Amino acid sequence: MPRTLEGQITMEKTPSYFITKEAPRRIASSIGRHTKLIVVVRDPVTRAVSDYTQTLSKSPGLPSFQALAFRNGTAGAGAAAGAVDTGWSAVRIGLYAKHLENWLRHFPLSRLLFVSGERLVTDPAGEMGRVQDFLGLKRVVTDKHFYFNQTKGFPCLKKPEGSSRPRCLGKSKGRPHPRIPAEVLRRLRDFYRPFNLKFYQMTGQDFGWD
Numbered sequence: 001m002p003r004t005l006e007g008q009i010t011m012e013k014t015p016s017y018f019i020t021k022e023a024p025r026r027i028a029s030s031i032g033r034h035t036k037l038i039v040v041v042r043d044p045v046t047r048a049v050s051d052y053t054q055t056l057s058k059s060p061g062l063p064s065f066q067a068l069a070f071r072n073g074t075a076g077a078g079a080a081a082g083a084v085d086t087g088w089s090a091v092r093i094g095l096y097a098k099h100l101e102n103w104l105r106h107f108p109l110s111r112l113l114f115v116s117g118e119r120l121v122t123d124p125a126g127e128m129g130r131v132q133d134f135l136g137l138k139r140v141v142t143d144k145h146f147y148f149n150q151t152k153g154f155p156c157l158k159k160p161e162g163s164s165r166p167r168c169l170g171k172s173k174g175r176p177h178p179r180i181p182a183e184v185l186r187r188l189r190d191f192y193r194p195f196n197l198k199f200y201q202m203t204g205q206d207f208g209w210d
């Protein structure tokens with residue numbers, strides 16, 4: 001991490017190490033337990049499909065979503081139902097309660113902020129307001145900075161810093177997802193429910209995924 005001067009905040013962003021076992025201990029011992037951690041979480045079922053969409057865009061020959069999500073390659077029914085494959089990272093990452101347990105061994109809950117991925121789309125200024133409060137910053141980013149772009153189907157920035165033109169996120173953000181059979185989604189939803197409830201209890205926030 002670069003040196004941080006008085007009045008500055010140093011930020012680092014990566015989606016990958018929230019689930020890395022050693023990450024909380026390493027961050028706590030190198031940067032310190034005072035570090036503030038912001039986690040954007042989204043319905044784990046939609047998250048898994050989004051993750052699959054990303055992999056599919058790079059490997060078009062990929063097996064179907066359900067072939068990867070269930071142990072015997074199918075959601076099935078009754079005795080034929082395959083167990084959800086938690087070895088697949090797209091599924092495992094969404095077990096937020098499990099990963100959070102690991103972080104809470106090294107950081108107090110008050111040092112973590114959970115941003116709702118859903119509200120980031122429906123109310124970006126509201127979620128950004130929570131982020132700014134958490135970081136002890138003045139609420140500089142407000143409603144005025146966002147507009148809903150009909151073509152993109154997502155909120156975009158009216159005027160990013162250093163530019164006079166509006167800016168949306170790139171093509172790889174907000175892509176259409178492949179259609180997944182309803183039964184597959186239902187089974188995954190059932191699978192995640194207890195983990196989601198545990199996560200709501202741990203964070204004191206109901207993300208409304210059920």
Ligand SMILES: Nc1ncnc2c1ncn2[C@@H]1O[C@H](COP(=O)(O)OS(=O)(=O)O)[C@@H](OP(=O)(O)O)[C@H]1O
Binds near residue numbers: 169
């Ligand atoms: N404003 C705006 N514009 C476009 N996309 C938005 C926006 N806000 C949130 N999202 C959602 O962000 C999802 C991609 O973010 P990721 O977390 O996967 O990105 S990354 O892991 O940091 O690369 C992406 O997921 P997909 O819909 O699956 O593409 C979006 O749903």
